[in-house]
Amino acid sequence: MTRATRIVWVGFAAVVAGLSIAAAVIWLLGGRWFIIQTPSMAEYAPVGTFVLGMPAPFSTLRVGQMILFHPPGNTETYFHRIVSLDQGTLNTKGDLNGAPDPWTLHASDLVGAEALHVVGLGWLFEALPFLLVGGLLTWLVVRTYVRPLWKFPASILGWSLVISVAAYILKPFVRAVLITKTVTHDQATFAVVSTGLFDIQAHAAHGTTRALRPGQLGSVHTSWQNLEGQYLADLAPHLGSWQWGVVIVAVLAPVLLCTGYALRRPPADTAMSPTPLTNDPE
16 A cells, blocks of 8 residues: 555545544434435525534524424424424424425424534435445455556546446436426426536426526426427536536546656656666776
């Protein structure tokens, strides 16, 4: 293992250990965390948002506050906003929902009040199993089968593959949920909400286009139908110039790292050939 690789692994292990200790302390203090899986909280907490809730006395809660809770008779965790409080009970609502939730909550239903929420961080936590297993496999293969001269580029290739597989499976970047599709007077209306990390552009075939931020709801319309009589819509990233620049650099990073490594290394024949011996005349 090279010194650079050892430093990376030590740093990675230190981060994992630190997060594990912090998680254990928070759990012992009654904290609970949650990753948003549905778009009900709109732009405040889009899909993939990491939410941390901490215990809070019922008397300290207020209208407009965000809470984690289990609906009565349900073990599923929700993250919604308090819309009313009344003598030991409360009602909640998702920001994107048209009406309050159908249940009334008591203190026993609460998981915690919002202490922290970080948009997008939940995707990283969901990717951690892929990164840990893939990183370990990459290290084992490189350590066992790859010659020293090729260990660094092989590690870069392995990690690129691991990240690509995780991104392909989770699909965190460009996503949307179709809320409703209505057809009136031969015109289709698609109501969609963006659920990925990137801003997107929703487009109805031969119809209107709408740019959407993560968690934002919007509608597109079209009167065009294909030969099967279907109304169609699609999605595409909607990024600014600097955002495209970041994406391009991220995609090219493995090539740039391997190129820089190759330029710093001596040619293989020079590095591996023995130094010729000469006999000095007496």
